[in-house]
Amino acid sequence: MTAATHFTPVTRLRSDTKIKKQIKERLYWNPIINSPNIKTEVKDGRAVLTGFAATQLEKSTVTIEVYQGGAEVVDNEFGVTSEPEIVNE
Numbered sequence: 036m037t038a039a040t041h042f043t044p045v046t047r048l049r050s051d052t053k054i055k056k057q058i059k060e061r062l063y064w065n066p067i068i069n070s071p072n073i074k075t076e077v078k079d080g081r082a083v084l085t086g087f088a089a090t091q092l093e094k095s096t097v098t099i100e101v102y103q104g105g106a107e108v109v110d111n112e113f114g115v116t117s118e119p120e121i122v123n124e
Contacts, residue, residue, distance in 0.1 A: 039107055049105050051077040058104035067096045082106035087116040
């Protein structure tokens with residue numbers, strides 16, 4: 036008689052609620068991020084970001100923080116409101 040092999044599906048280590056809480060804390064405490072206009076929703080480990088960042092640096096930093104907060108996938112659906120203009124004279 037052979038034993039059947041059963042595989043246990045991989046489960047996420049944190050719930051969506053815990054991931055969202057960790058993301059919010061990381062965004063709050065990061066000194067580069069100063070935009071209350073960024074909204075985060077988490078479902079099945081996927082974070083969806085909406086709203087606006089003040090700079091491209093802020094947008095990139097938000098993305099990094101969201102991954103470090105526990106998101107498995109990040110959908111950036113937010114933009115940059117203003118960037119300094121480079122004037123070539």
